[in-house]
Amino acid sequence: MTTTGEEDxxxxxxxxxxxxxxxxxxxxxxxxxxAVECAVEGVPFAQDAGIPVAVGVVFGALxxxxxxxxxKWPIAVVLVAIxxxxxxxxxxxxxxGLYTLAASELPRRIIGSLAGMxxxxxxxxxxxxxxxxxxxxxxxxxxxxxxxxxxxxxxxLTAPPLLLGxxxxxxxxxxxxxxxxxxxxxxxLQLLAERAEERAEWARGEERTRIAREMHDVVAxxxxxxxxxxxxLQAVARKDPEKAVRNAVLVGDMGRxxxxxxxxxLGVLRSGGSGARVASAPLVAVAAAVVEEGEGPCLEELExxxxxxxxxxxxxxxxVEGEVRAYAPEVEQTAYRVVQEALTNVxxxxxxxxxxxxxxxxxxxxxMQVENGAPPEVxxxxxxxLPSGGNGLVGMRERVVALGGVFVSGPTESGGFRVSAVIPAx
Numbered sequence: 001m002t003t004t005g006e007e008d009x010x011x012x013x014x015x016x017x018x019x020x021x022x023x024x025x026x027x028x029x030x031x032x033x034x035a036v037e038c039a040v041e042g043v044p045f046a047q048d049a050g051i052p053v054a055v056g057v058v059f060g061a062l063x064x065x066x067x068x069x070x071x072k073w074p075i076a077v078v079l080v081a082i083x084x085x086x087x088x089x090x091x092x093x094x095x096x097g098l099y100t101l102a103a104s105e106l107p108r109r110i111i112g113s114l115a116g117m118x119x120x121x122x123x124x125x126x127x128x129x130x131x132x133x134x135x136x137x138x139x140x141x142x143x144x145x146x147x148x149x150x151x152x153x154x155x156x157l158t159a160p161p162l163l164l165g166x167x168x169x170x171x172x173x174x175x176x177x178x179x180x181x182x183x184x185x186x187x188x189l190q191l192l193a194e195r196a197e198e199r200a201e202w203a204r205g206e207e208r209t210r211i212a213r214e215m216h217d218v219v220a221x222x223x224x225x226x227x228x229x230x231x232x233l234q235a236v237a238r239k240d241p242e243k244a245v246r247n248a249v250l251v252g253d254m255g256r257x258x259x260x261x262x263x264x265x266l267g268v269l270r271s272g273g274s275g276a277r278v279a280s281a282p283l284v285a286v287a288a289a290v291v292e293e294g295e296g297p298c299l300e301e302l303e304x305x306x307x308x309x310x311x312x313x314x315x316x317x318x319x320v321e322g323e324v325r326a327y328a329p330e331v332e333q334t335a336y337r338v339v340q341e342a343l344t345n346v347x348x349x350x351x352x353x354x355x356x357x358x359x360x361x362x363x364x365x366x367x368m369q370v371e372n373g374a375p376p377e378v379x380x381x382x383x384x385x386l387p388s389g390g391n392g393l394v395g396m397r398e399r400v401v402a403l404g405g406v407f408v409s410g411p412t413e414s415g416g417f418r419v420s421a422v423i424p425a426x
Contacts, residue, residue: 031068038064074101102165123154213395322361342370342419350375374415
């Protein structure tokens with residue numbers, strides 16, 4: 001089966017091989033006109049051939065009606081047109097058939113061969129007809145007119161439909177190619193949109209985890225110290241009123257600090273950061289705004305952090321090695337949070353254990369280590385009623401790894417616990 005490309009065969013809506021009903025109606029109309037033309041031309045053909053006129057009319061009508069199948073069998077239409085050319089029939093069928101053939105998807109060599117056959121047939125028939133007319137005296141022009149008329153007529157009946165068909169076929173193929181490319185681009189865009197939605201969902205999940213980790217760091221340490229001080233306050237309230245007052249002051253100060261940090265973070269989350277960001281801003285922007293506008297902790301506050309743990313009854317010392325210098329905000333905040341969470345874990349799981357905090361400033365990195373010994377009494381950690389969600393070490397590891405650092409934690413040989421982290425300086 002050959003197609004001219006005029007109709008999209010994938011969306012058939014007409015009878016038989018026609019893609020549309022109007023295409024079928026158009027071809028039947030052309031076939032009827034061609035049959036009438038060939039039937040009329042069959043009268044002089046029958047007279048010249050010495051056969052009954054009715055036979056010539058029927059023959060012409062049958063030959064001309066072949067134009068109906070031009071879309072399905074364009075080669076057959078052109079061959080019939082070539083065959084009845086000597087009978088001086090089928091001019092419309094020859095023109096339309098050649099156009100349909102040129103616009104089809106057939107190989108160029110087949111189109112060229114059939115077009116050459118039709119050109120040659122028309123040339124010969126025209127040459128003979130003009131020569132006979134001159135011999136009968138109908139034409140009185142010179143001998144030069146015979147080849148001129150033959151060549152002009154044959155080219156006029158062959159070249160225009162051939163060139164027009166080739167142009168229409170090329171244009172149709174180009175449109176189909178562009179349509180396929182547009183469909184392909186639409187599918188790619190849809191796929192990219194789905195992937196972007198998946199990445200956005202993944203990013204939202206990551207930022208939820210990050211914000212939850214930030215909230216945990218802010219709340220867990222302060223509240224843990226408040227619980228420790230509250231337990232101490234309960235124990236010494238009657239024996240040492242002055243110490244009880246100091247513990248009460250510390251609890252109040254820590255509570256106010258925790259509320260301040262929470263208020264700053266929640267304010268950023270509520271407003272989405274700066275004026276350009278709104279409540280519906282992506283969590284990535286919100287998390288970045290927490291660091292930028294929330295003014296997160298830095299290494300300068302590390303001594304105060306250790307002092308708060310010491311005030312809560314922990315035996316803790318801070319050792320700083322190397323030349324102190326400033327780092328990127330995210331590096332300092334991560335280092336601070338690692339030490340903070342490690343001290344919180346000591347309060348929860350090894351209350352009363354001696355603890356050492358080491359901070360080393362190196363050329364291209366900063367290292368920190370929090371190590372505690374074994375608790376003096378088994379079960380003392382639970383006396384203060386401090387809950388543990390089991391996410392502290394996971395959060396520390398995620399923070400450090402996100403900056404390209406290394407995090408190691410585990411028990412020591414002496415029965416204590418050690419947390420170590422190394423973060424690149426840039």
